[in-house]
Each structure stands twice: as C-alpha cells, then as structure tokens.
Amino acid sequence: MTDAPMVGSMPTSAPSRGGATVFDVHDVSVHYGDFRAVRDVSMQVKQHQITAFIGPSGCGKSTMLRCFNRMNDLIDTARVEGDISYHGVDLYDPAVNPVEVRRRIGMVFQKPNPFPKSIYDNVAYGPKVAGAKGNLDDVVEQALQGAALWDEVKDRLKESGMSLSGGQQQRLCIARAIATDPEVLLMDEPCSALDPIATGRIEDLMVEIKERYTIIIVTHNMQQAARVSDRTAFFTTEVSEESDRRTGLLVEFSDTDKIFTNPADERTENYVTGRFG
C-alpha cells in the first residue's frame, strides 16, 4: 500500500520521472464551430502520475481533457486539430475506434452520474459491453474495493445507485470507470459537487490508485492540485483582439512543486498566489 497522502510530500518521490509517455500532445487546438476553445497545447503525460489541469473558468481545461478519450466526438460541431498520440498511436487516426479508446481511457465526470440502475449493474455495465461473460461478482467487488466503496455498499448491491450520497455516488462512478480495467483515468472536477470529507476520500483514493493508473484531473481547487498531483498544467484565457472571444491556452506545464513555489511564468504566479482568477 502507498503511504497516506501528505501535503507537500511530492519532492521526495522524484517528480516527473514517471516513466513511459502515455500521451504526447502536439499543437492541439479545439474548435466548436467557428469558436476556438483552446489553442496550441503541447504536453507529455507520463505513466503512473497524476497530472492536474488548473486555471480559471473557460480556459479550455475540460475541453482538453475530453480530447484524450474522444469525448468531444459526441459534440457535432467540435473539431480537434493537431496531434494527440497514445503510446505512439495517433488517437485521431480514422482507423481508431473511439469506443475502444474509451474502454482503455476511463472518465469520471464533474457531477456524479450513476446509471439509474442497481449499484451492481452500474459497475458491471462497462465489463458487460466490453464482452465479459459469466459471473461478474469478483469484478464488481474488486472495482468497488478499488474505489473504497465496498464496505459501505456490500450488503445492498441491488439498491439503486441513485440512493447513495453524493460522495458515494462519485466513488461509484470511479468504481464503474475502473471496472473496465482502463489504463488511464480522466477526472473532470470530480470533487466540485462534494463536501470536504468526501473530497478528502476521493483525493486519498487517487493517490492510492495511481500505482495502477495514469490519472489526469481537472480541478478548480488549487490546494487539491497541490495535494495530489505530480505535474500541473496551468491554462488561462486570452481575449482575441479581432473577435473579442476568449480562447484558452496552456501557459505552463511543470512539476507541481515548481508551479506552486517557483513558477516560470508571471501569469502562473499571479494565479496560484490568488492575485488573478
């Protein structure tokens, strides 16, 4: 087991030496129709690290996150330019099946969104559509244990997932995401609808499971990024002069420690010290 997470304990664990590159992002811009939501993002995401995306509202961090499992495909007008490769494979190659991508790259959403089905069926659904046959009891138990929810729900697996509290629902969503045994977990502000205690549990959980998964988390909470992440990307917005519309851009991507103590860019420093945003 990993140690209990400690605030500011990151430098001891040799930051940014996470090993293999999972995502290689090169000059990515995302448009919704003729609106450019985020432009020119380049970064590398390493295995078994927690990468945090921070920045003010509208800076494109959620949009960027949704590029990694091709969730933007669901929006008719969305268009992704540039290259995103996953272990060297171009994610946007026409031959790539987005359904397969999403099985390997799971997602947890901002608002807990369990299916209106039983707790068991919520977790078993991913493996089922992936073709798992037979008894899924073990898979369900492992996933719920992985999400630190098993002890609370093991006696009421047949109850609706909607009957759980908000924090439990979000852990159920995490269990659902890890039940398909993904390699990467994308988390889009997973704690924004939760109270501090539930938030703490989810943060502990993230640190615990990063040995098995690569995690990218979007968060509005800078303390959260500082507590859990190894690397942090700071996004901000700029207002285009000709169209007066906001576009997000990546300002700085570095070890979390450096972002919060010694950022290279003045805009990052203003944001993390609370002078802006």
Added chain:
Amino acid sequence: MALTTPAAQVGAIVPEQVRRQLTGRRSDTAGRIFQAVLIGAVAASVAVLGVLVYDMVQTGSGTLTGRLGDFLTGSLRSQPGESGLLQGLRGTFYIGVFTVVFAFPIGVGAAIYLEEYASKSRLSRFIDLNIRNLAGVPSVVYGILGLAIFVKALGSFTGPSSQGRSLISAGLTLAILVLPIVIITASEALRAVPGSLREAGYGVGATRWEVTRDHVLPYAAPGILTGTVLALARAMGEAAPLILVGAVTGFLSGGTELDPTTLGDRFTAMPIIITTWAGRPGPEWEQATAAAIVVLLVVVLLANAVAILLRNHYEKKRG
C-alpha cells in the same frame, strides 16, 4: 454591520413595533385576482367534461342499463332498439392495433434517428419543422391521402373484396395520421434524457446503440408511452378520414369477427356509428348515440389505462 450600528438605534427596537410590522397584512389584490382567474380556468375545463359525461350517461342510461349485453354484441340494424355496436367496436379495436403496430415503431424509430443519430444540420432542422407541421394538417387531408393511396392505388392489396375500402386502408391511414404525434412526443421524451447519462454510457466504452438501448430508451420510455397513448386516443376517435376511405355508414353484413383474414372486407368503426346515428331523427336514436359515445369513452379510457400502467412500470424501473 452590527458593529457599526449605533447603540441608540439598537435600543430603539420595540418588540411591539416589530410585531406590528411582521403581522401587518399587505393587501395583495392583484395576486388574489390572478389566483381566482386560474381557479376559474380549471373549473371551466372540468365543468365542460363533467357536463358532457353527465349528459351522455343520462341520455344513454336507458340503453346502457336496459340492454347492455345486446348493445355491445349486436350488429347494425334499422331499428334503434335493436342496433348493436359490435362491428364498430371491432373496427375501432383494429384501428388501435394498426396504430400500435405501425405508428409506434416507425414513429419511435424516426424520433430516435432524429435525436440520437442525425447530426444537427440545417436538413435535420428542416425535417423536424415539417414533422411538426404535419401534426397540424387537418385529418380530412389524411383521409384524401388514404383514399388516393390505400383505396385507389393499392386497393388490390388492402381489400380485393371491398375495392380497397377496408379496415387495412383505414388502419394504415390513421397510423399515418398519428405518426407525427408519435414522433414529436417521442423526440421530446428523448430530448429530456440528461446528457450526463449518455456521457456516462459512452465513458465506459458503450457504443451508440448500447447507450441508446440500455440508458436512453429506458429513461425516455414513460414519455414515449404517454405520447403513444395520446396518438391511440386520437386514432380511435377520428371519423372524417374513415368516411373518405369508405367506412360503412348504413347497413353492414358481417364485420363482427375478430379473425384478421377479414381485415380486407368492408368495415365500420365507433366514431362513424356515432356520427351516423346522431344524424337520425327521434329520441331513440338520440339515446343510442349517447350510449355509443359512453362506450367509446370507456374504450379509450381502458386503452389509456393500459398505457399508464406500462408507463408507471417503466418509471419505477427508472428509479
């Protein structure tokens, strides 16, 4: 704020004064009038229905209590005291069956395509608008369509023995008539499915078909069923298109069997019987008409009840 309030002012607050302020009645005349108008609107709607039902039951009570069994199982006759509704009930039953068998799957399928599959292009918006317009087309126009297509052009298929003036023609015509209603209500039910539910499904690697089948349709099922009930009630109550596709208004031989091989024969239906009888002179026909209306209302209510039970079942499943 409290810190900056002068002590004198704090001391000036007298409980009696506060009580007077808090219990003082504001005269809200406009609000009261508005509420009265709203209650009046509800009362007017209920009163119309109540008067209608009361009047019909009152007028038809003689027939309904005197010879109900005979009335339901008898055939059309020239005497009001002998006439029965069986042929009309059979016709209306099959019209309901045609609606459920044709309009429901085609309408729901079209709605699923428009909402879940088609990209939101100018073309899909144009189609959407036109389906809405179709729902407003008068039913006589659909009758003419049915006459031209099912009776004239396809008569040899829809009713060789009746020159196309058959229940098949009538059922298909009414299925087309209610199709836009089914599409519109099903689309609205699908639109009400939260996007986060779809995202959850896609997020664990489900295909579009799996997301639609496992999450979107179960969630939308109650709304879709409600729409189908509306469509069914509409189809069962339509008379004008049936006259155009050749429903029998006078005497009809046969037309009492439920055997589907007789669907190509000549037919009649409840609304046709009601309109025909209503035009005949004398208090006896008037009684028979009222009784027939009560029977049609009960049939439609029964069909609605089944659909509402189904809807509740799916709503419970939705959790």
